[in-house]
Amino acid sequence: MWMHATMDLKAEPFNAADRAMLRNLARRVAEIAALPIQREREILCTAHNDLKTKQPVVFAFPEGAWTELIPLSSLQGTTPFTRHFETELRRRIYYDDHIRDDQPIRRELYVPYAGRFTTFGLEMRTTESTSERGSRHFDPIIRTMEDVEKMEPPRVEIDWDETRRREEIVQEALGDILDVQLQGMWRGNCIPIDVFAMYCGLDNLFYDMLDQPEMIHAAVRLMVDGWIDCVKELERIGALSLAHTNQFCASGGMSYTDDLPQPDFDGEHVRLKDLWGFATDQIFTDVSPAMHEEFAIEHEKRFLELFGLNSYGCCEPLHNKIEMLERHLPNLRRLSISPWADVEQCAEQLQDRYIYSWKPNPVILAGDRFEPEAVRESIRAFREKTRDCVPEIIMKDTHTVRHDPRRIPEWVRIAKEVCEETG
Template identity: 35%
Template sequence: MNKKDIKIIRDLAKRVKAAADDPRQEEQRELWRQHNSLQSLHPLISIYPEGSWQELIPASALNCEDSDFRNIEEALLQTLYYHETMSDDQPVEALWEVPKKIESSGWGIEGREINSSDSRGAWHFDPVIFDAKDLNKIKSPIIHFNEEETEHNRIMMENLFDGILPVQVKGVNRIDYHLLSQYTKWRGLEEVMMDMFLNPEMLHDAMSILCEGHKQILRQYLEQDLLELNNDGTYHSSGGNGYLPVENSASKPSDKVLPIHLWASSESQELAQVGPEQHAEFALPYEKELLKPFALSGYGCCEDLSNKMDDVFEIENLRRISISPWADVKSCAEQLKGDYIYSWKPQPANLVGEFQPELVRSYLRNTVETALEHGCVLEIVLKDTHTCQNHPERFTQWLKIAREEVSLAMDKYGI
């Protein structure tokens, strides 16, 4: 290990530890516990810069020489950026996670895509499944836990952090099902759309195969004791976290972590432009089956679910529903009320072009007031910000406006 790199990492770790020890962090955790339990109408705000991180913390800001250390440095700097600059409602945890090294044999088939010349640009589907016979190529993955490599990684991180941050080995704590995304990478999006009308049996067969494959993966996780509790700051669904009170069923300790102790989620963004009938026929039956064993679940991402809620509500143990930038926020508020988390994804495009504070303010005010007027458990999740056009200050400006509008709306509705 490079001594200079070690010093950089340990100095950053000390700052993270100091941030996590701030009493406000526990206050934030408690707000999330109440929020995720539907016990609080206090709107909470989460920001996920995603593609914009390279503008907030450019490669030139990293000082480590070793590539692995640079990745660790970047992760620590992101945590500190949240605490020192962004300051949204996400708590800082004094912890370094070492993921269990879990290997998979794969699904027996690899997707292909045609990329644009821009490294961050769009891409086009290049199908590898052409007819029903090709479904035989799909194989259920075999899961293997590489305990030796996991232990090696744990020892390395413990030596690196030298007790400054506790190091914890973590198993599978994110269960997300993306059946349509998975299948369209093999079949092609246009082809899947046509199959709904011309070859529905093939599409149903494909969904059944994937559903059974994911069930087998879960069984292997259980057999190898690989599941990990996610009733903490673990990212959930398409924006949110898992914090819960200890008495909640998704938090109860046991000798072995089971699905009934966990959050899970699913989404079908590829069906954003199809009607409720097709969504209910080709996606939800399989997603409901996969989500059924879990304590709590989330649904949706960027797809507009405004006219599909009745079908979505049939998911057992549903707790978090994504309200996309294109959703009818009033209709969704009327339907969700306080029965689910109203996980609103505001328009990230407001951070590009000319930043217009008053436009942002009126836009945020409309949804915040609409949600609180209908008694919704609102979380505001700014994500999919692929760029801020090298204006990092826009995130803090946006957050300041959002906090002001939340405060005004809470006063207006007596929260």
């Protein structure tokens, strides 16, 4: 959940055809990364995240729609290891050819650690949908304090030999074209309530806040304590990586900042305080600020205080909780303003003190017809209410574009055009 890592990607040497294909893609990415506009974007993104400009930035993350834009059937790699890097390179090229938002494209190519955090000793039970990308039902397995006592703290597991093999293979094939870097954990995520809901059941969670509050506190405390121990272990063994450039940040946005790493960074030993942290509690959308504070924030703030800058929120509307979050969350820099938040209330509270990370509703890309004027009107209305803020406009959670690849580029074009018109 928190590491740029996976145990499922087996390092395999590239065959001649795969190697040649990857090198051709890498050359194209290197050409794109050398364009002057990339440096202009880096300057803008850095000033934005450092709260030094009110100029809006526009980002689009296709996410689920990538399968329509670059179908798996179009990949040429013959192994999962090859296709992992082929996908990354093709996506960067696609951004330059089509999307053209404010994300800089850089020469770094990240190789993920062979690592993971273990779970909590209890196997989740789910009922899966039969439809493609359908929903999932979680069958409750925690109902009492006795069940919580069966939970185990998570552990860090890293296969160092596999990690080195991955790096060596990619470095040999592409290191003379791109800046190949091994990357471990590059942000800290703390999402205890959403995870616990998968163990106890959503309805049960809401009842238990009244009927069994100590059970919830015990479980969330164990989870947060375990994650704190894990990230501290990663710091101790040197498995952290800097992330103050083009890494995806929190629930949207980029990580560019001159405020990280800390001034006393020695250039080698990355610490938690040199990184971004993140927490969210989407399940608490309709929970009161007081209960949100008691059951989530009081625990999560212990995790977030380890990090140099923090982001909070994802899909949950936060307009009636901002004051509470400000009181508790250390080093807060970015707040997610979801499609269901009151844009004007958020603008009045955030002003230019935080990044206003607005996520317009992606349904505008998923309907039977794409309506450009509706896009224009919604973004113009947003800008009229956020002139005194530090806004980023982020299209994400795009599960489909109805196989119409023109929609995301057109959305970006309109968004940037409106931002230029409105200043």
